[in-house]
Amino acid sequence: MTFAPKRPRKAAFVFILITIALDMLALGVMIPVLPMLIAEFEGGDLRAAAGATGVFGFAWALMQFLFQPVLGALSDRYGRRPVVLLSNLGLGLDYIFMALAPSLAFLFIGRLISGITAASLSTANAYVTDITPPEKRAGQFGLIGAAFGVGFILGPAIGGVLGEYGLRLPFWAAAALSLANALYGYFILPESLPPEKRTPTIRWRSANVLGSLDFLWRKRALALIAGAIFLSFLAHESLPALFVLYTQYRYHWDAATTGWALTIVGVSQTVVSGALVRPAVTRLGEKTTLAVALVCGAAGFAVYAFAPSGAIFMAAPPLIALWGMANPSFQGVATRFASASEQGRLQGALGSLRGVSGMIGPLFFTQILAGSIAVGFFPGAGYFVSALLLLAALVTAAAAMRRADRADSA
Template sequence: MTPAQQPRREAAFIFILVTVALDMLALGVIIPVLPKLIVQFEGGDLGSAARIVGLFGLAWAAMQFFFQPVLGALSDHFGRRPVVLASNLGLGLDYIFMALAPSLPFLLIGRLISGATAASVSTANAYIADITPPEKRAGRFGLIGAAFGLGFVLGPAIGGALGAYDLRFPFWAAAAFSLANALYGYFILPESLPPEKRTTGIVWRSANVAGSLDFLRRDRALTLLSGALFLSYLAHESLPALFVLYTQQRYHWDVADTGWALAIVGVSQTIVSGGLVRPAVARLGEKVTLTIALVSGALGFLAFAFAPTGLGFMAGAPLVALWGMANPSFQGLATRLAGSSEQGRLQGALGSLRGVSGMTGPLIFSQIFAFSLSIDFFSGASYFAAAALLVSSLTLGLKAINYKLL
């Protein structure tokens, strides 16, 4: 990289950070109001609305599962810029569609579209791999994680404030964020993948779920690493699936208690992703950083499982936050196992794994929790299972590293 190219690439990286933050902000804005809007469509029937909310969550995760590989393969052929910009534009228009949705089926269609267009996160990760040397990628993926966290911390707060006036307002705000991002990117964002490094044709074999997962099986180290990442993704699903119900059942927290606790967790994870990943990887290397992250996460989940008081439960939050160093380390290691023209397919395949965890994790952990309550057994069993998943993730990750990467 020449000195003249460095400022341009730094500006491009900042745009990608802004893109991810605004995308997550837009998604976060509608979190507090989407269930309430569904309740409204269902005439106030909470039981019926709860089942539909679950269906909406499954539908969104399924679209992520199917479209991550597609957008990744498209970005390998056409470049990252058009895919990122099309996603921002599509999200903005879709939020307008949802703001105007006259009935529940229209709202579901909008949610399906947002699941497909939000799948461009894999392209954003490929963009980072394009413009960053391998040894610095983990740190930058950490900053992407911080942008995620910032969006999800601020988004629900903005959405809750706007939704207090009208349940449709947050959708308009989300549309404004996404459309402004598309306009900004149209004038600012350069292409990161030069024509000579693009695939000569769209690799349709990889632009689908089966093909993308087959892509991960082509190399033993990549197979082990992706398996470790999937187990980490799966453990993460225990947080959104159980946090509210578990703390209500065990510690009798009300809505305010839960809100403050989630804010503390979100801020802690943002600080770790944005401030600790880069110096940790630079000083310790990805192998040691990954080990510390997964061990910390496992200990944090054990604290969640066994803490007798709410204060003890929150003592596990910093440990779970340190686990936030794992995903950037995984991503940085994985990018070394794919060529420059394959980063989109790699990120699409890894995104599909996240889609699988998003579809299966909530069901698994909620059923463990429900079963433990039904037999009056250890109610922290779900978080104990999450800790076990992280130990398994560490085992596979170290095998992958020792096999080929280091």
């Protein structure tokens, strides 16, 4: 059974939405300027800067992979509130550290720290699970996705404007956002996990990547759901890895066209997450919503792969946006397989899966594109692989549902 207050404070959920939006806003603010600052440290050598930027991205994903389970376990033991607030405080101080970084090495250390402190997303998801009845979780996770999208849409735009006045100014803005978030939460955010629902001790053998994967594997239905989630995560990595390079190569888009296209994609996904997930789950149920979302995503990736023109290519974002209903549904289903004292570990384990996909996905998909260009055949192969991954996720999720239904009826 999962703890849910009879009358959960609305301000608590609103704060979690604000936390995620501001976290993504702070991360997004740095997107336009971090590579430029790296290039500045590299003396203007763009080739060296490109290599260093790739290392920075891999290192950030690695920290997410390693520390999501740790923060999840800490939140199960000490509560969600201290983990969320300390993460916000840590992010704010780290952004100041990066703003003052005197060399590339210090900037890299700051990026590692931000990967650790930004791993609190799993704790925020566990918080939502604590205060929300199981049948309403998918809708709430949809709003979480909308907050994520809003922050990520606005962040790069704000960072680009501030970057015109100095490459370090966006870091100061990110620090202000995170510190303000921590201060606001200190006065507003109540604890969602009562002491009697917490784990008595931290099992450090399980509060790590291997332990979290073992936690997922213990229940076969949960393992199957986690596998489907990982396939969906991996498919998603093709979007940031391929979009710019693919559209430039195949449709000869310039930076402005690509920017507007990405804005359309982001807005579409935010609208779906904020406005469609809850009514879809209410009317169709989590299982059907999940199936529809994965089919739409696979169809969208197929359009990306085979579209002969940029205009037809842009018919896919609405389908990709509908795929955005999958993750809240996945989250809602997965939370049913864990007790109240295990929700942090569950979210940490799922966060680690996202970290794995973030490490291998960019290399995997860019190599597919490079190989396709080298042989001069089917440059959309990477997107086609993503479509196949989502169909595989659909089959895996269906197997998990069947197994869970048999267990419930036994």
